[in-house]
Amino acid sequence: MSKFKVVVDQEKCIGCNTCPLIDPETFEMDATTYKAKVKAQPETITENVKTAISSCPVTAISIVEESN
Ligand code: SF4
Incomplete structure (x- = not known):
């Protein structure tokens, strides 16, 4: 998964x-x-996370998929 x-x-x-x-x-x-x-990994990608990603002026935040 x-x-x-x-x-x-x-x-x-x-x-x-x-x-x-x-x-x-x-x-x-x-x-x-x-x-x-x-601070803490979110359980799901919330609207707040998406807003933070799109609001970062230098696109420093990303979502990385991990396979384990
Ligand atoms: S520059 Fe740094 S503090 Fe500002 S929104 Fe991006 S990751 Fe967050």
């Missing part, structure tokens, strides 16, 4: 703080790097 995970590209993220504002359950800012990171 394939699974997915949300990934924040640390190289691309400019720390604009948008994604944690849109979806604080999934994203948070890293206090050390000032970049976003995944």
Whole structure:
């Protein structure tokens, strides 16, 4: 069964703080790097996750399929 995970590209993220504002359950800012990171993988791809992905100014957030 394939699974997915949300990934924040640390190289691309400019720390604009948008994604944690849109979806604080999934994203948070890293206090050390000032970049976003995944706080908790969502059970499903919610509207909030989709909005965060489409709102990121540098397209740093993506959904990666995992097979396991
Ligand atoms: S919206 Fe994009 S650039 Fe802004 S904090 Fe989130 S991942 Fe980083």
